[in-house]
Amino acid sequence: MSEILIMGNMPDKDLSILKAEFTVHRAIEISNFEKFLVEQGDKISAVATTGFVGLHNNIIEKLENLKIISSNGVGYDSIDATFCADRGIIVTHTPDVLNAEVANTTIMLFLNSFREFSFNEAYLKSGRWKLEGMAPYSRSPDNRIVGMLGMGRIGQEIASRLSMFNPKILYHSRSPKDVPYTYYKDLKTMARDCEVLICITPGGIKTNKLVNEEILTALGPTGTLINIARGSVVDQTALIKTLEDGRLGYAALDVFESEPNVPDELIHMSNVTLLPHVGSATFETRAAMGELTLNNLIEFKRNGKVLTPVPECLNLEKNIT
Numbered sequence: 001m002s003e004i005l006i007m008g009n010m011p012d013k014d015l016s017i018l019k020a021e022f023t024v025h026r027a028i029e030i031s032n033f034e035k036f037l038v039e040q041g042d043k044i045s046a047v048a049t050t051g052f053v054g055l056h057n058n059i060i061e062k063l064e065n066l067k068i069i070s071s072n073g074v075g076y077d078s079i080d081a082t083f084c085a086d087r088g089i090i091v092t093h094t095p096d097v098l099n100a101e102v103a104n105t106t107i108m109l110f111l112n113s114f115r116e117f118s119f120n121e122a123y124l125k126s127g128r129w130k131l132e133g134m135a136p137y138s139r140s141p142d143n144r145i146v147g148m149l150g151m152g153r154i155g156q157e158i159a160s161r162l163s164m165f166n167p168k169i170l171y172h173s174r175s176p177k178d179v180p181y182t183y184y185k186d187l188k189t190m191a192r193d194c195e196v197l198i199c200i201t202p203g204g205i206k207t208n209k210l211v212n213e214e215i216l217t218a219l220g221p222t223g224t225l226i227n228i229a230r231g232s233v234v235d236q237t238a239l240i241k242t243l244e245d246g247r248l249g250y251a252a253l254d255v256f257e258s259e260p261n262v263p264d265e266l267i268h269m270s271n272v273t274l275l276p277h278v279g280s281a282t283f284e285t286r287a288a289m290g291e292l293t294l295n296n297l298i299e300f301k302r303n304g305k306v307l308t309p310v311p312e313c314l315n316l317e318k319n320i321t
């Protein structure tokens with residue numbers, strides 16, 4: 001029976017499905033992981049991991065017979081997919097099944113920024129309504145100019161769900177897409193022209209700190225930054241600085257530079273909405289992501305095929321199948 005190494009947590013139900021197909025080793029149950037890698041690393045042909053946990057190159061190097069890494073999550077910036085492809089290791093992820101949920105979370109961040117639900121709820125619960133009278137007005141989410149950094153599958157779902165607020169949608173990506181929105185080749189120009197900048201682009205070296213001080217300043221004192229992508233896409237120090245000195249108006253964030261650490265400066269700002277990386281975190285969507293993670297492993301074991309390889313491993317899959 002093939003042997004699999006599971007990194008991070010996995011629901012019991014998924015674990016028993018894997019146990020029927022593989023001999024399972026769980027990293028969290030291995031007391032001396034280094035010793036395990038030396039003594040048993042060559043037996044491992046598959047790894048199940050998550051976007052949070054990833055898999056370091058120095059572990060991959062020790063798994064000499066590794067063939068597949070199945071990662072739970074659409075983002076796989078915690079795995080060096082090019083390094084894996086060069087070694088003939090196929091990496092899979094879980095695209096599409098979370099598009100709707102992540103788009104819903106983005107709409108929640110968008111609405112909370114404009115209508116200030118968190119503030120209003122605290123206003124009621126702390127008794128201020130009774131003491132001070134009606135809460136102050138907030139801004140309408142309707143008819144805004146929204147700039148999207150990224151127009152992939154989730155970006156398109158966000159744009160479509162935003163349509164009920166009658167926005168004008170602009171987008172920046174490496175090349176124009178077949179979508180009915182206005183393309184901007186230059187991110188700074190788009191930041192200057194929009195009121196809300198939504199980040200939904202993959203993390204990794206290519207997008208590291210793409211949203212820097214210059215972009216945040218261009219977004220401006222009444223502008224709103226929404227980050228539902230990866231903390232690494234935004235320069236967090238510049239974000240705090242521009243929010244503090246009023247060069248940027250508002251921020252709504254689901255992701256941070258060094259999770260689960262969130263700077264106190266952000267926590268104490270009233271013009272900021274913060275979520276603990278819950279973009280896709282519903283029972284339903286996490287179940288679908290878990291199922292796809294397992295199905296990639298099982299298909300590969302039974303038929304030598306995978307369902308959702310990452311782009312870097314597409315050619316590899318053609319050679320396998």
Ligand code: 8YV
Binds near residue numbers: 052073075098277281
């Ligand atoms: C998950 C995510 O929380 O899919 C992603 O890329 O950011 C999230 O939906 C995470 O990857 C699960 O490990």
